Amino acid sequence: MIDPHLEVRGLHHWFGGLHVIDDVSFQCRAGIVKAIIGPNGAGKTTLFNLIAGALAPASGRILFDGRRIEGIPPHRVAARGISRTFQATRLFTGMSVLENVMVGRHPRMRGGFLAGMLGPAVTAGSERRARGYCMEILEDLGLAALAPKEAHSLPFGRQRVVEIARSLAADPRLLLLDEPACGLNPTETEEMAVLITRIRDRGVTVLIVEHDMSLVMGISDEVLALGAGRRIADGTPREVQSDPDVIAMYLGDDRA
Amino acid sequence: MRAILRRYLPALVLVILVVAVQITLSATRQEFYMTQLTMAAYYTMVALGLCLLMGYAGQVSLGHAGFFAIGGYSSALIAGLGAAAAVSIPAAVLVTAAAALLVGIPVLRLRGHYLAMATLAFGIIVLRVLQGTPFFGGADGLSNVGAYPLFAGLAISGRRALRVQNYYIAWSLVTIGLLLAINLVSSRVGRALRAINGNEDAASAMGVNVARYKLATFVLSAIYAGVGGACLVHFSAGIGPGEAAVMKSVRYVALVAAGGMGSLSGTLAVSAALTFLSLRGVFGLYDDAVFGGILLVIMLFAPHGLPGMLAGVRARRSARRSAS
């Protein structure tokens, strides 16, 4: 019996009086793409923020590789091998594409203030290796030519790919993608789907929040449906697609 | 290889300028200018450290003069204790770093205005304590502080005969400070700091320990200030509580802002020039008004400092050229 890669148990969270995550539990095996769907306000991004450490849950457990990670700060979550992107692209202003990606490599590099001040004598090797690794990622994603450009000067679609490159730089084992297709045209969405599949094929577990149903159904191995903070359904795309509760949630019905 | 040369170019230019100025002054029998130039160097250390804090970590400090004063007073008092003379400056730096840790840990969690006010309050507390305590010499401060022995017979001292020597000691210190800062900024830490400045939440998500880096940068910038103060007290053979005054802290901020917030060489150039002119009394009674005015004008019209303004002008000119 293999430990599930990511496990969420009995998670609860409130914003003021609003019960935004209501007893959510699910598992995610290693090496699959699992999509989280649900209408706006269902708690999808909140769930991501709880997993990634940006929020500490009111109660419940989150386990990664069997170890508890709920409530630990984002930078330590990153060090454990979980990387993320954001719904609204958050590239670093005033830095180039390559520099952005190299920040992503931060947890896998060494060298603090003292080493930094002593300069190339101490850090040249580590910098060269990191730069090489990040350039490989950029080449793999077709962004190599854009490496020296200021990240914010890129067209929107390219910026989203840069953010994914950045999140891959730390060699994560779990990748959280928050609406990666948001704002992309059909061609770009298609490319994004291919990219996500390739990431999965390299052995990275991908958890993706997404509204684009064709993307979700096309590439996901499993789907989790959230509604009003609660888990509505969890299974293969086909199962979830035909689940009556899920259909009711999206179409609304007299029972509501 | 060429990239490395470009990175250290400001330090190279600095060394050349320092030597050139000294040769010129000695040749024209105007060595008395070196006293203010030496003092300007020690004040510039504060600006350099503050540039790292404000320009790279994006944190404001309106109380950095307090660290300069802590460094100076500590060194003077420790030297006065009769311990081995060489201990006083390193010990003073430790005291300053400890003070920065004590203040920084609670205060750096605050954002924007609150952080500004907290650091302002810290500076005023230092000022009042120094003014009101007989042990610190009260309003008159400390005097008769001895020279500080370095290696090979060199010493930080205000004696006229050692003027040229001290000029080089001071500016060597600035050069080392600049080199260390340049290295830091081009390193993994520097990238992380710029990331924090760019988008704090994203930096944290990418594995950067934001709180620790902010604190470390704060302490480092305080160390720069403390070193400046500790050295100056031996050069000037004394120090007064005025070194911790609010206006001093504001001046350092003005210098960093005018130098371009994130530009080490810009900050250094502006700081050296304006501090020297101020020490020479060029601004007369309008000294504070000049720095306040500079701060206002820069923040209103060129919030990225003079280099940013120049870059903007160049960009507009080339845009006009390509459009026509």
Added chain:
Amino acid sequence: MEGGLILQYLLAGIATGSVYAAVALGFTIIYNATGIINFAQGEFLMLGGMIAISLARLMPLAPAILIAVVATGLVGVLLQLVFLSWLKNPAVLRLIIITIALSILLREAALHIWDEKVRALPFFSGDETSSLALFGARVSPQVLWVLGISAVMVAGLTVFFRSTMLGKAMRACASNPTAARLCGIRASTIVSLSFFLAAAIGALAGCAVSPLTQTQYDMGSSLAVKGFTCAVLGGLGSVPAAVAAGLVVGILETASVSILPLAYKDVVALGILLVILSVRPQGLFTLRRTGWARRA
């Protein structure tokens, strides 16, 4: 300590505290309308006092104070219009530094227009030797003036914000600028008005306290920090909380003289600020979480 002495300390503390409360009020009014913390708030007290002192040589006290208050109010509006109104989405750091620079320039202008000498307005009634007997304490009538004027100001402001159209418009603007605009309230007018009010309040307080604590060109910055302390203690949003905080700080500071050397008096308020910012930056009276840069 016998009762009379305690009362004396209390009254002195309340008098000082009401000055701090006035500064805190100024911060609160501008912050509510614009989200800006105006570092130059302390200079308004200084300006009010200085202008009134100069005018008092030419005319009776009451009109001199009135003109000084209005003039300082106009200076406040002028600052806002000339230096702040046209900035587009300025970063917080930039605003902080701008208001600091403005406070320095105001201070330097005062230094050059007047000089560095310490001045004072004449006592509103009696002189520096008069004292009233009050429940076993002897207190200067000026202290009662300060308390009275502060009480009238606070009452006036409360009525203004609660009952007048303009006051309600300002509160609407603070709580929901978009909705306020949709109702036809012009944000720019509100902002200018808030600067006028904050400056005028400061000037009035500066005049009231001038006979007691004197007026000097550089009194602004420590007043600003102490006033900010009170504003933060009160949660930077509510008038009564700012006043209460002001009184608390004033009393603590005055009482501290019995324990600490006089030279450290300022340190009390500043120490309170550092403690409150470290522990509970949202102040003592609100439930909001604010002031932290990230989740606490």
